[in-house]
Amino acid sequence: MSQRKKSQLKRIALVSATISLVNDDGFHAASMSKIAKLAGVVPGTIYLYFQNKQDLINQVYLDVKKEFTTFAFENYTSSNSVQDDFELIWKRIAQFKLTHLDKALFLHQCDITPMLDEESRQEGIKHLQPLLNLWIKGQQEGLIKPLSPFLLYAYSIFPLSFLTHSKKRGVCEISEEDLEQTYQAAWDSIKL
Amino acid sequence: MSQRKKSQLKRIALVSATISLVNDDGFHAASMSKIAKLAGVVPGTIYLYFQNKQDLINQVYLDVKKEFTTFAFENYTSSNSVQDDFELIWKRIAQFKLTHLDKALFLHQCDITPMLDEESRQEGIKHLQPLLNLWIKGQQEGLIKPLSPFLLYAYSIFPLSFLTHSKKRGVCEISEEDLEQTYQAAWDSIKL
């Protein structure tokens, strides 16, 4: 294997170890030595790939956030129906949050704890723009309540994070039928 | 002032300092020495009031959770109208989450990070029973969607945590009118 490839793999292993340990232990308890050990390297090696721990977290966050939004908007091309578009995007988001549990949990933990640089947080928000645009279009057409983007997000997207946690803890299963009802709850909360 | 009173005040200072530092720095970065300093005592003193750091967190969580649910269900006596009852409880919960920002943030952080004993988490959930009972009643009367309590919670209550964070970060204000619309979104998501 080429050195380039091996370096890529090592970086991926470090990112993966970080996600796993931050989820299990929290930011500060996920020490550089634990991360290194789980990734199969020595602590010093991390500093060949990342400037320091904060940079590691920031990069992992942006990596995962990008993967999430890429997944969410894959194949999305604005159609004529706001409702159809929303359903498409919502279900992609739901699929990600209910299958990539660890990554979704990591994102949520970054969003609500102070472990992230404000700059990286702002950078991460940008990627949701297509959804915000869709909401604006829906409001102009009188299909969606005239609420702020914060409220629309809080009611139609944020609840999925609760389900991610419930599923991760094994206290709640979401069948295909549940998911349909869950989508309906999301749409009902923001539709006019 | 009596010694009993002084001890109570000191315990309150420790609880308050813990909430503040865990919110700002996270669980592990909120060290015993920082907590002690903010509460105006010496680290060793904490161990007169709490067994260890884990016990401190558990107790603070249960304290705050109890305060929250006491506030939420204050003056609540089941009337004949499920919808009226839900509105009453929802607005009390909203009032708490939008005014006691620090306590609400702390609870949310406990709920989604691994800093809490599973036993304390289970203990904390129990206090929401009146709301679960109301939902069951509403479902029996055909007023509320036949969803699991997890989904009902995820859509009608959990979104408020997002607003707590937005308000704390100063990126979002909730006027009295907004709150009414927010309630409507909550109700719309679970009503039949």
Added chain:
DNA sequence: CAAAAATGAACGATTGTTCATTTTTAAATA
């Protein structure tokens, strides 16, 4: 054989916790 990658020991700082010592408290005695 030079360059790049990885190592692992070491740094000072800080962590959670303990404990002998000192200070404060409130009741008992004068």
Added chain:
DNA sequence: TATTTAAAAATGAACAATCGTTCATTTTTG
């Protein structure tokens, strides 16, 4: 009421362990 005294509360220094990070050295690469 003033003094004594035993218990309770609080202190702060000290513990081993671990933290994030650095760097001279070794190993691997092309």
